[in-house]
Amino acid sequence: MAQNSYRRPAALLAYEVSWEDLDGAETEVSPPKLVEQVDVPATDQLELMNALWDAVTFDAPWVPETSEPLRLVGHEGAKSTHYELVLVGPSVAGGSSPIMTDPRFAGEHDAWDDIALDKSVDLFLDQILVPLVEVYGLGNMAQLDAARLSKMRERVRLIYDKHLMGLGVYLKAGPTGYVQGMKFVLQEMVENSAYRLDMANMIRDALGESAQNKVSIDALEARLTARASATAILAVVQAVLVGTDVGKVMYDLSASWPEVAWSAVSAPALFALSPSEGVVTRDESSVKFTVLPKGATSGNYRYRWTTTGDYGLLSDLLLPDAKVLDTREREVWYFHNSPANIQDTDRDNVSVEVFEVPEGATSIPAGAKPIARMAALVRGDTRVIDPRLEVNSGATPADMYDSGETYPCVEMLLRFPRDPKAYGYVVSIVGMGGVGDPRNPNYHFRTGNGNVDYRMDNKIGVNVSDYRGTCAWYNGFFGGDPADWPATEPDEIMGSGGYDASNETMLLMLFSAVDYDDDEDLGAEADLWKEWARGATFEVFPLYPEDAR
Known part of the structure; x- marks a missing residue:
């Protein structure tokens, strides 16, 4: 572009x-x-x-x-x-x-x-x-x-x-x-x-x-x-x-x-960069970028990440934040310099070059040519939505498909603290947009009136999945040891709850999308979800044993 x-x-x-x-x-x-x-x-x-x-x-x-x-x-x-x-x-x-x-x-x-x-x-x-x-x-x-x-x-x-x-x-x-x-x-x-x-x-x-x-x-x-x-x-x-x-x-x-x-060269993609467009807001002022291998890709790689740096810097959480990172990490974070002052006109480009290097290499050799180049955009967004809403971009788990391939994905979820005294929750959503819009992947929002009550348990089970990271949902429907559960595709989990043991929070998956064929604009889809959620209200009602008597 x-x-x-x-x-x-x-x-x-x-x-x-x-x-x-x-x-x-x-x-x-x-x-x-x-x-x-x-x-x-x-x-x-x-x-x-x-x-x-x-x-x-x-x-x-x-x-x-x-x-x-x-x-x-x-x-x-x-x-x-x-x-x-x-x-x-x-x-x-x-x-x-x-x-x-x-x-x-x-x-x-x-x-x-x-x-x-x-x-x-x-x-x-x-x-x-x-x-x-x-x-x-x-x-x-x-x-x-x-x-x-x-x-x-x-x-x-x-x-x-x-x-x-x-x-x-x-x-x-x-x-x-x-x-x-x-x-x-x-x-x-x-x-x-x-x-x-x-x-x-x-x-x-x-x-x-x-x-x-x-x-x-x-x-x-x-x-x-x-x-x-x-x-x-x-x-x-x-x-x-x-x-x-x-x-x-x-x-x-x-x-x-x-x-x-200008001259340009294209080659069959060995890697993909997710997301292709990241959005920073005053509540979520960082974006995680991930390089995804496409198909059977093996070797030792280092990555040169670069940003224009007008509004933020890159970090692999190991080296100091910088405009340019030479790292072995295929995931980096973009952090906005001034979250409280994010504007709609804020724009930074993020690019990554992938280099195949000898095993044990601690830097990219001088004169080395990249085997892949990818670019993404970071832009500011001043729209105000419920701060408990998260939009996460990443890749599907490797065990989701028999081929072992991973694909770029994006999800929107509502996160709230787990109440140890409750046996469940009712999450009441009023005024969600996207009603009747064929682009809306959530059946309940698309076919209803924008008002939905979701009921979920307070523990991993049939309607509460084990959440292990972005787009990594493991459905309790299969029973047995959660460690043995197969991954469930994100679009099959919308409307279900999740439990994140890493920080004792409960989750409700609202929207999700996966780019299987490199032809989906996941950033634009997430933008739609934010617009639909902008006028909605979200209330979480814990259910206690004494209330059921």
């Missing part, structure tokens, strides 16, 4: 350029074959954020985002597949990037030009047009309602389709083209009353309630009409370039080529 450090949208294209067979012979793919394309959102931290009258939530449309991941499945039967990754976006920079002189991609230039133009229009509509019209129509940056901004962007595109199809001609003309484009849309506003009214209504609808009450559409349209001279239009363009963040957008465009390329 990609995150754009510039305030411009882009597209990321993956071209297969060659592949190696099992004997190491390389076959060139000519011409390169486009196998995947994803959109890369702009890193939008415009000063327009300062004009929001309400707090920016994690749903706000200008919180930085990452692209969807590229799915590079590799050439069929190949030991490894080589790709060229090309990022295409708006630019007013002079000169050509190296990829434009690569003869292998000469036939792709027209397609890249079309993409760059489409992204230029997106950029203009999203980040230049709105501030421009605000200053032109209102005389200053408006106090906007963050909750309405996404719909505002959709309306801008509809207005563009109706009135501004000629804009693209200007955006092809380099730096001066963007200025001419601004003049064009304002001149159109003067001459086209339908366009002028559409824009006036759009701005008014996006204002906060207090500001909205002060704005008359008739007065706004009159102001737009009155500022019809070329001098007035030029003054507004200059004010927008100097007084808003549009000038910084233009700087970003001048500092980056329209096409930038």
